[in-house]
Amino acid sequence: MFGFILRRSAQSLIAVIGLLVLVFFLSRLTGDPAYLYLPLDSSEAQRQAFSEAHGFNDPLYVQFGRYLLGVANLDFGTALSRNRPAMEVALEAFPQTLKLAAIAMTLALTLAIVVGSLAAAKPDSLFDRLASTASLAGASAPDFWVAIVAILVFSVGLGLLPTSGTGTPLHWIMPIFVLTLRPFGLLVQVVRGTMISALASPYVKTARAKGVQRSRIIFRHALRNSLLPVITVAGDLAASLVNGAVVVESIFGWPGIGKLMIDAIIRRDFALIQATVLITAVAIFVLNILIDLLYARLDPRIRFQAK
Amino acid sequence: MTASHLLEVKDLTVDFLSLGGAFRATNGVSFHVDAGETLVILGESGSGKSVSASAIMGLIDTPPGDICSGTITYRGRNVDKCNAEERRDLNGKKIAMIFQDPLSHLNPVYPIGWQLAEVFSAHGLATGAEARAKAIDILGRVGIPEPEKRIDQYPHQFSGGQRQRIMIGMAIALRPEILIADEPTTALDVSVQAQILDLLKKLQAEDGLAIIMITHDLEVAASMADRVIVMNSGRIVEEGEARAVFENPQHSYTRTLINALPHDTAEGASRRSTVEAGKPILEVKNLNKFYGLSSGFFAKHTQLHAVKDLSFNVAKGETVGIVGESGSGKSTVARVLLRLNEVSSGQALFHGRDIFQMDAKELLTFRRKVQMVFQDPYSSMNPRMTIFDIVSEPWRIHKDILDKPRWRDRVVELLDLVGLKPEHADRYPHQFSGGQRQRIAIARALACEPELIVCDEAVSALDVSVQIQVIDLLAQLRDRLGLAYIFITHDLPIVRHFADRIIVMKSGAIVEHARTDDIFRNPQHPYTRQLMNATPKPKWETEPATVPA
Numbered sequence: 001m002f003g004f005i006l007r008r009s010a011q012s013l014i015a016v017i018g019l020l021v022l023v024f025f026l027s028r029l030t031g032d033p034a035y036l037y038l039p040l041d042s043s044e045a046q047r048q049a050f051s052e053a054h055g056f057n058d059p060l061y062v063q064f065g066r067y068l069l070g071v072a073n074l075d076f077g078t079a080l081s082r083n084r085p086a087m088e089v090a091l092e093a094f095p096q097t098l099k100l101a102a103i104a105m106t107l108a109l110t111l112a113i114v115v116g117s118l119a120a121a122k123p124d125s126l127f128d129r130l131a132s133t134a135s136l137a138g139a140s141a142p143d144f145w146v147a148i149v150a151i152l153v154f155s156v157g158l159g160l161l162p163t164s165g166t167g168t169p170l171h172w173i174m175p176i177f178v179l180t181l182r183p184f185g186l187l188v189q190v191v192r193g194t195m196i197s198a199l200a201s202p203y204v205k206t207a208r209a210k211g212v213q214r215s216r217i218i219f220r221h222a223l224r225n226s227l228l229p230v231i232t233v234a235g236d237l238a239a240s241l242v243n244g245a246v247v248v249e250s251i252f253g254w255p256g257i258g259k260l261m262i263d264a265i266i267r268r269d270f271a272l273i274q275a276t277v278l279i280t281a282v283a284i285f286v287l288n289i290l291i292d293l294l295y296a297r298l299d300p301r302i303r304f305q306a307k
Numbered sequence: 308m309t310a311s312h313l314l315e316v317k318d319l320t321v322d323f324l325s326l327g328g329a330f331r332a333t334n335g336v337s338f339h340v341d342a343g344e345t346l347v348i349l350g351e352s353g354s355g356k357s358v359s360a361s362a363i364m365g366l367i368d369t370p371p372g373d374i375c376s377g378t379i380t381y382r383g384r385n386v387d388k389c390n391a392e393e394r395r396d397l398n399g400k401k402i403a404m405i406f407q408d409p410l411s412h413l414n415p416v417y418p419i420g421w422q423l424a425e426v427f428s429a430h431g432l433a434t435g436a437e438a439r440a441k442a443i444d445i446l447g448r449v450g451i452p453e454p455e456k457r458i459d460q461y462p463h464q465f466s467g468g469q470r471q472r473i474m475i476g477m478a479i480a481l482r483p484e485i486l487i488a489d490e491p492t493t494a495l496d497v498s499v500q501a502q503i504l505d506l507l508k509k510l511q512a513e514d515g516l517a518i519i520m521i522t523h524d525l526e527v528a529a530s531m532a533d534r535v536i537v538m539n540s541g542r543i544v545e546e547g548e549a550r551a552v553f554e555n556p557q558h559s560y561t562r563t564l565i566n567a568l569p570h571d572t573a574e575g576a577s578r579r580s581t582v583e584a585g586k587p588i589l590e591v592k593n594l595n596k597f598y599g600l601s602s603g604f605f606a607k608h609t610q611l612h613a614v615k616d617l618s619f620n621v622a623k624g625e626t627v628g629i630v631g632e633s634g635s636g637k638s639t640v641a642r643v644l645l646r647l648n649e650v651s652s653g654q655a656l657f658h659g660r661d662i663f664q665m666d667a668k669e670l671l672t673f674r675r676k677v678q679m680v681f682q683d684p685y686s687s688m689n690p691r692m693t694i695f696d697i698v699s700e701p702w703r704i705h706k707d708i709l710d711k712p713r714w715r716d717r718v719v720e721l722l723d724l725v726g727l728k729p730e731h732a733d734r735y736p737h738q739f740s741g742g743q744r745q746r747i748a749i750a751r752a753l754a755c756e757p758e759l760i761v762c763d764e765a766v767s768a769l770d771v772s773v774q775i776q777v778i779d780l781l782a783q784l785r786d787r788l789g790l791a792y793i794f795i796t797h798d799l800p801i802v803r804h805f806a807d808r809i810i811v812m813k814s815g816a817i818v819e820h821a822r823t824d825d826i827f828r829n830p831q832h833p834y835t836r837q838l839m840n841a842t843p844k845p846k847w848e849t850e851p852a853t854v855p856a
Contacts, residue, residue, distance in 0.1 A: 202406065202411040202412040203411065203412055203413055203414040203415070205366060205406070205412065206406065206414075206474070206477075207414070207425075208366055208398065209399065209403065209404040210398065210403075210425065210426050210429060211395040211397070211399035211400060211426075211429050212395075212399075225415065225416055300461040300463070301415060
């Protein structure tokens with residue numbers, strides 16, 4: 001297992017480096033930061049001096065070399081927009097996103113497993129139809145639209161919840177709701193589908209012939225086998241929550257990594273863009289390795305191959 | 308009602324509902340079974356034999372199933388309408404069942420000990436360490452060596468025969484009175500089959516089990532049965548004492564089934580080739596194939612010697628049977644000869660030219676001359692292609708065989724040759740039965756005008772009566788077209804009247820290679836003899852007069 005983690009980490013490292021190269025050069029296509037950071041009436045000489053001071057006048061490959069050298073020494077540059085080390089700023093924002101994503105994903109997965117399993121246990125029942133319709137709606141509704149409508153109804157209309165920001169438990173409700181909705185909808189569909197085929201499988205027939213309780217057949221025999229594809233999809237969705245909270249964080253003014261990334265891009269804060277991308281990339285790679293390990297944990301056939 | 312039987316099924320009629328209407332799976336089926344006896348339900352696929360058994364266990368889902376009429380009584384108690392709790396109390400405890408394919412019928416993600424212990428916990432009889440100890444006992448009882456060690460292993464770590472033993476163990480754990488065995492040995496090698504049948508007989512003798520055995524295999528049926536019922540298209544066509552049914556079948560369907568069996572008499576020899584074997588078209592010399600088995604990242608790299616130093620010839624118009632059990636390397640031989648897998652070493656001369664040295668162009672011509680027919684004709688045909696497309700596809704690849712305008716006529720001709728009708732050309736594979744699909748596969752092979760056809764278990768998936776039809780067809784075609792066959796099978800009796808020579812393989816090597824008559828009259832190698840004796844013998848010969856009247 002240790003060997004597996006090592007190998008996967010090495011593969012991930014190559015991908016991370018590739019990503020950093022891409023982000024480094026692409027972000028510099030967005031334009032000259034000097035125009036954003038200096039007053040509109042600043043002179044050409046002032047802009048030159050600004051660029052010179054931050055090294056933007058050097059050829060790109062020199063800038064890149066400097067950046068890599070910095071990264072090797074764990075120096076990720078200074079966030080221009082905040083005048084603080086970029087990594088420090090990014091690391092401050094990241095836990096906010098992580099908390100949101102973790103809660104949303106746990107909620108979505110738990111609810112989806114319960115709802116999907118119950119729907120699959122009685123296909124075409126009233127509950128099944130309700131669950132299928134609701135999950136389809138949840139999976140299809142665009143999150144920005146749901147977020148805005150939610151603000152309109154609960155904050156502007158009813159005045160129950162704050163529109164944005166953090167601070168009280170009430171601030172968490174809408175972002176979590178919006179982030180949970182889509183994964184929940186998709187996962188219900190996956191759980192329902194895999195559970196229906198698992199419940200029709202030969203080993204379930206054996207369990208019935210053994211006289212095993214119905215609930216045990218559903219939640220021990222069928223569910224355990226259904227989890228494998230569910231975990232795969234859930235992993236994908238979790239990855240998109242870690243970096244894709246951009247829209248939701250922006251709408252609700254949530255001080256997470258997504259919002260930070262957008263701010264950095266708008267302000268041409270190269271060092272900060274690179275730092276935020278690096279953190280989310282590493283988080284997603286770690287997530288993927290965890291999912292692989294979980295997969296092997298759940299399926300003994302994979303476990304024994306890996307040994 | 309007469310003195311009640313242990314289990315009695317009366318007038319059972321089951322429909323399956325689908326979009327196309329209702330399909331009647333069983334029609335007024337009645338039978339009974341008593342303690343200590345074995346009732347065999349014999350029938351081919353689709354005869355309704357499994358449905359009857361599933362109904363006893365309450366395993367028919369409604370919908371799509373619909374039990375239209377009939378009663379099932381266990382010890383005089385009506386059990387066909389019992390609720391979930393009553394059903395649970397019956398299943399596993401009083402009536403147990405084992406199935407055809409033990410791998411898919413065991414839950415892949417739990418250790419077998421867990422699954423065995425569950426039988427006890429589900430019925431509230433034992434939990435935890437106590438259930439585990441009982442599970443170990445059972446594993447020992449059904450003949451799994453070192454049960455303490457193996458109890459924590461998963462189903463995929465056992466062999467097919469062991470998995471069926473585990474299934475049997477699970478079924479008899481609570482000492483039920485009735486065991487329903489649905490094709491329990493169909494997926495197993497003959498020698499393993501014999502062991503499983505012996506195990507069932509042993510358990511029956513120890514516990515006085517009533518066994519309802521469902522099978523399509525007449526030899527298995529004869530070896531187990533005290534009484535037999537024969538089913539066809541959902542109805543019982545014949546029933547009675549086993550010996551009487553087998554030796555003096557009354558119904559024409561039963562006679563067809565029994566006549567489909569390869570008998571010991573010489574009359575079947577008619578399927579042998581009628582032309583004198585000419586000079587070899589294929590000469591295989593010292594063929595070797597290794598498979599690399601890499602078991603993981605840091606594991607040692609090991610090799611499996613799948614085919615060991617194989618040499619044989621095939622002449623024009625000749626049929627060579629390659630017989631062996633699973634893992635004997637027989638299919639690897641076929642795959643290597645057709646260059647579907649790369650050879651490790653050795654030569655195979657086709658008309659003097661080494662197959663393994665051929666370049667892409669030569670290989671194309673070679674592949675035209677040598678065709679293959681697979682075991683499962685359904686999965687080897689593209690479901691979205693019509694029969695016309697399937698049969699004519701070789702002509703798209705080998706453009707010199709036939710001009711496009713003549714394709715239609717030729718397809719009709721080929722279909723006629725394999726006993727199908729012209730209108731079949733525009734249908735799709737799923738619209739045909741297994742036997743018909745195998746005929747289509749043969750027509751496709753013939754489209755290339757081959758000299759040699761390699762049949763890899765080509766009839767193994769078919770019902771016995773259909774097997775014989777396909778073999779007859781192959782024999783006819785061989786004599787008309789001068790074809791040669793390499794006929795690979797696990798079933799020694801089936802090649803008896805078809806092959807000219809037989810090669811018996813074990814663990815990748817030839818153990819015996821002789822003319823068919825010599826092999827059957829005077830097998831030299833112990834393994835060949837073992838294969839022959841593994842065919843189950845009728846119960847009335849092995850244990851006469853033990854049957855309770």
